[in-house]
Amino acid sequence: MSKDSPTTSAARELAIADLRERIAALESGVAKRKGCLPFGLPDIDAVLPGGGLAYGALHEFAGGGSGTVDGAAAALFAAGVAARTKGKVVWCLTRPDLFMPALAQAGLHPDRVIFVESDREEDVLASMEVALGYGGLGAVVGEVVRLPMVSSRRLQLAAEKTGTMGIAVRRWRRQTEANDFGQPTASTTRWRVSVLPSEALPVPGVGRARWLVELMRSRAGACAEFCVGACDEQGRIHIPFGSGDRQDTSGRSRHSA
Template identity: 65%
Template sequence: MVQPAVLRLREQIQRLEGVPLRARTVLPFGVEAIDSRLPGGGLALGALHEVAGGGNAAINGAAAALFAARIAARTKGKILWCITRQDLFAPALAQVGLHADRVIYVDACDEKTVLACFEEGVRHGGLGAVVAEVARLSMTSSRRLSLAAEASGSIAIAVRRWRRQTEAADFGQPTASATRWRVSTLPSSPLPVPGVGRARWLLELIRCRAGESADFVMDACDVQGRLALPADVADRSATTQHGRRSA
């Protein structure tokens, strides 16, 4: 439970950042470990969020795209997805709950066009979410997107994807996004029999406006788009908490 003093401090930070203080609707992840670290108990709607892959996934963008699709799938309405590379795999998006009949694809020739379509989609206001794959995101562009999302109430998700590993350093540059996430793949959940278990992710909340950064080891999305704490991690957390209470 967030204490009133913390809420007041967040409001002061928002004033300094020039963020309007009107109440924002949030989209909970449905995982207490994550939602408790986000202001309002979920991912802010009417805001811009950034997602990137960690390690080699910074180039292929697969884990970041699935994480973005998971967020988009839990909104209502059509999803606009803007790309420059024709390698987005629709069946994979369906496996995390975002089915093809909900997605409108925009295949742009360059990033400038992607950003223009991204902003227009966010301003439209009639979409559940707008997702765009971009390598560079300047403070000016991100601020325009953030203001457009705030005005329309739509959630905007920038999937940061680069063509060379060295370009990923751009992810450290400041933007106007409400949150910034990095998604890295981990070894899958162990099974008692030979086979491949449920995929695992390391979710890094690198930036959270009016909040704190955090890391989460999670089982990747299922067909309903649900994340979950791995059983062994949840058991270990419960044991640790019990030990602290006993102490």
């Protein structure tokens, strides 16, 4: 019986290894998602590496101030992002105070959300890590006040393993807690959302909500700020006509589309 050549043996081993990976993915029901989730707005997507929010990564969202109004806007912005992913969304929290009709208006239907309530923020972070490692989910959202570097690294690694998007919503109860947002984390992007006066209508009434969305940090990308219309029923934001200029970190003004 003739022996295989070294080249043939190497090719066989590669084929077997590839087959094992495919079988493991089928058995676990997880197909690692790659790429990015674009906003569909050229001005925003252009400053994000890959043209959108990366899958398999952790992203941070927080209100522009320590109040509940900006915090709610940040949560809705995060909900709109999660709504545009495919699959179930796990939302981990310590305070069961989410207003589901508001999430639905931001595109995230209650039937897609699995809530995980914990007594401590440490348990929220642990639940996020487990959910991210499970795979097959659209996104994993966690509401936390603090996000230690070690915890954020664990979440980032868990997200990379399965390709699931991780979202940390930083919610403050007092101004002193908001100061923690300046501490370094392993998040790929960091966003700050502040409420602006609603869009003007040609008749008396309340127009679509507007936000100042600041990209505070983007790994291998630039920072910028945008005046946007709040998420619609599909989770999409838009740049209102005549919203003015937005600034990048170099101080140069670039017109919003």
